[in-house]
Amino acid sequence: MAYLAFYRTFRPTSFDTVVRQEHIVRTLKNQIESGKIGHAYLFCGPRGTGKTTLAKIFARAINCDNPVNGSPCGKCATCKSLADGANIDINEIDAASNNGVDEMRDLREKVQYPPVAGKYKVYIIDEVHMLTASAFNAVLKTLEEPPRHAVFILATTEPQKIPATILSRCMRFDFKLIPQKDLEGLIKDVLQKSGKEYEEEAVAAIARAGAGSARDSLSIADMCASYSGGKLTYDDVNSVLGSADFSSVAEIAESILKENAQSSLSLVEGVLSTGKSAGVLVKDLLIFLNNCAIVKICKNAKEIVNLPEESFNAIVKIAGGADGHKILRVTELLAKAETDLRYSLNGRITLETAILKCAMPESDYNLDALIGKIGELERKLNEGVEVKVKAQAPALEKPQTAPAEKRAEVQKPKLEEDNEKPPFNKAEEDAVQPALWETPSAATAPAPVKSLNDGEKSGVFGKFIRSLRTTRKNAVLFTLCMDLGNFFEGENLILTTDSEAVFKGLTRPDNANFIAETLAELGVSAHEVRLVEKGESDYEKALKELKSNFEGTDIQIK
Secondary structure (H helix, E strand, O other): OOOOOHHHHOOOOOHHHOOOOHHHHHHHHHHHHHOOOOOEEEEEOOOOOOHHHHHHHHHHHOOOOOOEOOEOOOOOHHHHHHHOOOOOOEEEEEOOOOOOHHHHHHHHHHOOOOOOOOOOEEEEEEOHHHOOHHHHHHHHHHHHOOOOOEEEEEEEOOHHHOOHHHHOOOEEEEOOOOOHHHHHHHHHHHHHHOOOOEOHHHHHHHHHHHOOOHHHHHHHHHHHHHHOOOOEOHHHHHHHHOOOOHHHHHHHHHHHHOOOHHHHHHHHHHHHOOOOOHHHHHHHHHHHHHHHHHHHHOOOHHHHHOOOHHHHHHHHHHHHOOOHHHHHHHHHHHHHHHHHHOOOOOHHHHHHHHHHHHHOHHHOOOHHHHHHHHHHHHHHHHOOOOOOOOOOOOOOOOOOOOOHHHHHHHHHHHHHHHHHOOOOOHHHHHHHOOOOOOOOOOOOOOOOOOOOOHHHHHHHHHHHHHHHHOOOOOHHHHHHHOOOEEEEEOOEEEEEEOOHHHHHHHOOHHHHHHHHHHHHHOOOOEEEEEEOOOOOOHHHHHHHHHHHHOOOOOOOOO
16 A cells, blocks of 8 residues: 555544644534534634544534444444545535536535435535635525535635635634644654654754644654654754754854844854755744743743753853843844744845844944943943943144133032932932843842932922933833822831722832832932822812802802
């Protein structure tokens, strides 16, 4: 017998062996057990999720003499007869090649004949969205009121192309993509039955490439099993898929994140020169960067990524040396490049342009690029690296020297302005460039504070609001604090609000810690947020006073 592909050899023959789609399987089983069989069904969803498979199982099950748990027994005379390819009780029609009105008229005539072996005559119309408008009209009346022995099962990947008149006459079932964990279990089962040894990482790579489709996953597994002479390895899967070597992708990603444009471009050129396409390389880079983000965010990253130990450690190292904003920015630029490659006449130039833009944030003026540059400067300062600041060019003309009195008058407003502005410090620097996906530490030691006089206390709240306005991170906190009442009880600053939502927002641990740190820099030793009852507005007070002054007079408010 000729060789059969994995997805054909191991096609499920009962409801119990179908991977996922429990919501559909359960409904169909209940209909079979209760005998409430519909006359028209619509199976729609992504490719390779089991639409045609379930249609065939259902067709045999409703004709089976002794169904087992809703599934066909495979032993009775009807099941054996239906298994014969020459049987005419189950008709599978490819609408992609039989989409004309003549084929549908022929079906309308044949549907009147009763079944030969079973109780029902089932018509499975695959890719039904390919039918022409005339063909849909030809089958419409038959679909609405078919003979008692006829059941129609329409399968499609694009239900939006089917006329509403057809949709309204069918019982619709939407198939879902299959989770990676279930695909891994399916692939392992198939490889074990075929006698093929495998690595766990290789199975995970095949399941990821299958992207939720059981048929695609089994087709890739079939190729990989044929490619590998012995045990199926992770490298074998990468070779079959045409992916770039992991170490090469890791080097390119690390070079981009370190903003080394020359090295990045050289490495990309080296990979493309081996015959890898630009589309495959950008896809591999996006997967690598996605794994870096997972490592920075998730505690169980090793289980999610599911890569060999050496590869996982390389991702951890590269992700640890990169700022979260930078990873996000590079991912967005490469995702845009992947879209642009579809319409580009020269994909190589499109990819290399995107790589240079990723590795040269100084040429990019968007917000994420600027934040990334600030973060890099902060890292260098923390490591004790000397940062050279470009000096301003000298003035072409020497300014005239003003008298001492005039100079004092000019400098005085500037000094007052400097006194009004809070000094720039590490806390504000952290607010401008927060560590992405990290919770600020509450154990940070507050700056030493001093006692304030009455004049300084009156200006504290204004300085506090200005300091919030200058930080990108605390835009919401700035809004919450805008309408707060404030007064001092000794050295304790009391902030008041009559809004319960604002009170809850300000007393959240992270916001409370930030407010305490900011006020400590302004010399406030302690603060308290109080929820007060809503008082009368100025308008209500004025109206009340007016009525009191003119008691007995009819005052009309317009």
